[in-house]
Amino acid sequence: MVSPMNNKPIIEIKNLRKSFGDNHVLEGFNMALYEGENLVIMGKSGSGKSVMIKCLIGLEEPDSGTITVMGKNINQLEHWELDELRTEIGFLFQGSALYDSMSVRENLEFPLRRHTKKFGIIEDTTPLVMEALENVGLEHAIDLMPSELSGGMKRRIALARTLILQPKIILYDEPTTGLDPITSKEIILLMMSIQKKYNTSSIIITHDVDCARVIANRMILLIDNINYAEGTFEKLSASEDPKIKAFFK
Amino acid sequence: MDNNSKVAESFKNFLIEIGELSYFTSRFFKELFNPPFELKEFLRQCYNMGNRSLLLVCVTGFIIGLVFTLQSRPTLEEFGAVSWMPSMVSISIIREIGPIITALICAGRIGSGIGAELGSMRVTEQIDAMEVSGTNPFKYLVVTRILATTMMLPILVFFGDAIAIFGSAMVENMKGNVSYLLYFNQVFDSLQFSDLIPTTFKTFFFGFAIGLVGCYKGYNCKKGTAGVGLAANSAVVYTSMLLFVIDFIAVFVTNIFYG
Numbered sequence: 001m002v003s004p005m006n007n008k009p010i011i012e013i014k015n016l017r018k019s020f021g022d023n024h025v026l027e028g029f030n031m032a033l034y035e036g037e038n039l040v041i042m043g044k045s046g047s048g049k050s051v052m053i054k055c056l057i058g059l060e061e062p063d064s065g066t067i068t069v070m071g072k073n074i075n076q077l078e079h080w081e082l083d084e085l086r087t088e089i090g091f092l093f094q095g096s097a098l099y100d101s102m103s104v105r106e107n108l109e110f111p112l113r114r115h116t117k118k119f120g121i122i123e124d125t126t127p128l129v130m131e132a133l134e135n136v137g138l139e140h141a142i143d144l145m146p147s148e149l150s151g152g153m154k155r156r157i158a159l160a161r162t163l164i165l166q167p168k169i170i171l172y173d174e175p176t177t178g179l180d181p182i183t184s185k186e187i188i189l190l191m192m193s194i195q196k197k198y199n200t201s202s203i204i205i206t207h208d209v210d211c212a213r214v215i216a217n218r219m220i221l222l223i224d225n226i227n228y229a230e231g232t233f234e235k236l237s238a239s240e241d242p243k244i245k246a247f248f249k
Numbered sequence: 250m251d252n253n254s255k256v257a258e259s260f261k262n263f264l265i266e267i268g269e270l271s272y273f274t275s276r277f278f279k280e281l282f283n284p285p286f287e288l289k290e291f292l293r294q295c296y297n298m299g300n301r302s303l304l305l306v307c308v309t310g311f312i313i314g315l316v317f318t319l320q321s322r323p324t325l326e327e328f329g330a331v332s333w334m335p336s337m338v339s340i341s342i343i344r345e346i347g348p349i350i351t352a353l354i355c356a357g358r359i360g361s362g363i364g365a366e367l368g369s370m371r372v373t374e375q376i377d378a379m380e381v382s383g384t385n386p387f388k389y390l391v392v393t394r395i396l397a398t399t400m401m402l403p404i405l406v407f408f409g410d411a412i413a414i415f416g417s418a419m420v421e422n423m424k425g426n427v428s429y430l431l432y433f434n435q436v437f438d439s440l441q442f443s444d445l446i447p448t449t450f451k452t453f454f455f456g457f458a459i460g461l462v463g464c465y466k467g468y469n470c471k472k473g474t475a476g477v478g479l480a481a482n483s484a485v486v487y488t489s490m491l492l493f494v495i496d497f498i499a500v501f502v503t504n505i506f507y508g
Contacts, residue, residue, distance in 0.1 A: 059380060
């Protein structure tokens with residue numbers, strides 16, 4: 001297990017605030033992610049987990065607070081600098097977000113062809129695409145369209161697309177939501193094997209207690225728009241606080 | 250909420266919408282001239298919009314030509330003015346009917362398609378995924394589509410007009426024993442550059458409006474899957490209204506120059 005004490009934070013969020021009109025979604029959220037760590041963030045629907053993760057990758061602009069990723073304050077970066085940083089951050093979207101009009105191969109090639117600074121201009125992307133598909137066990141799906149894939153397969157392909165840029169950090173937005181228990185378990189095992197193989201650091205946003213139990217090195221509970229509680233799964237699940245207990249029932 | 254407040258609220262929302270659309274338009278022009286240029290995607294969109302709408306535009310144009318001639322013939326016969334048929338049909342179609350009907354068809358086919366496609370990409374986070382992948386989604390999705398509709402509509406109108414005049418010639422050939430050669434001679438005799446230039450110019454604006462409203466509605470789609478339907482629907486409604494406004498302005502301006 002990763003000990004935060006021995007590591008430098010790879011992501012640090014301080015006093016993050018974000019509102020949509022009168023809806024105050026985040027009111028002073030703080031967290032740190034350490035190298036090689038799997039950090040699970042749990043919270044009720046609408047508690048701002050997805051907003052926080054989108055602020056982290058620059059898809060949403062925070063009202064105030066600082067977000068430091070790999071030593072860079074993302075709010076102060078130019079657009080091209082943010083794009084460069086994004087090559088080090090993989091994002092697995094809740095609904096997979098595969099491009100409907102592109103085949104699996106084209107979906108995987110898309111970030112490779114766009115982030116040319118990291119890999120240069122690649123003439124033949126097939127070996128990298130195949131490697132990413134092998135990682136998720138779906139080499140045979142290379143020429144299929146997203147509409148021909150099941151929910152679990154879509155999630156795996158999305159994970160392969162995330163992996164193809166070999167990121168140091170992976171952000172998972174509810175990776176098991178909408179999947180049956182068996183497929184969920186497969187996705188969790190896949191996430192663990194990826195973390196082991198590539199030594200990535202991950203933030204996992206989930207409602208799935210089983211997922212959290214298996215994968216979390218550390219957890220944060222996002223309640224009342226702040227990080228209400230923090231600790232290991234064992235520590236938090238043993239808590240007597242009714243707000244915390246509600247998550248583990 | 251009383252009626253006055255409702256009207257005030259609707260008016261306020263209308264002004265907000267106009268403001269947002271203006272901002273969207275200014276962003277389009279800003280991104281249009283900033284590299285990198287998404288040439289491959291632009292050509293793909295041109296193919297999708299042009300090639301796939303061609304049959305529909307041609308069939309509609311052909312039927313309009315047929316019907317227009319069939320309906321006008323009895324009246325012209327009554328006044329002994331059947332010989333004016335080629336001039337009347339060609340000027341009406343080239344100046345007005347061809348561009349507006351083709352634009353309305355494209356608003357239904359292309360505008361709603363863009364609205365639904367971008368709307369669904371928005372609600373399924375594909376646009377966010379694109380941004381994370383180091384792509385400017387506005388440039389890749391919006392600029393290419395608006396540019397493609399702007400470029401393709403004049404070409405579609407050209408084909409639609411040609412087929413409509415051919416349809417008219419066919420009716421005249423069958424009903425009035427007018428040869429195709431004579432019919433087309435009369436068509437070209439009656440047409441002038443002052444008929445062609447303003448109408449071609451206006452079709453670029455029609456195409457721009459179709460792409461712009463479709464993209465605006467789709468790109469800013471909210472409220473989940475219901476919002477996708479709403480985006481597609483409102484893209485068609487707003488574009489149709491806008492087309493008539495543009496047409497009115499174009500006719501007004503043309504009259505100033507060509508009196």
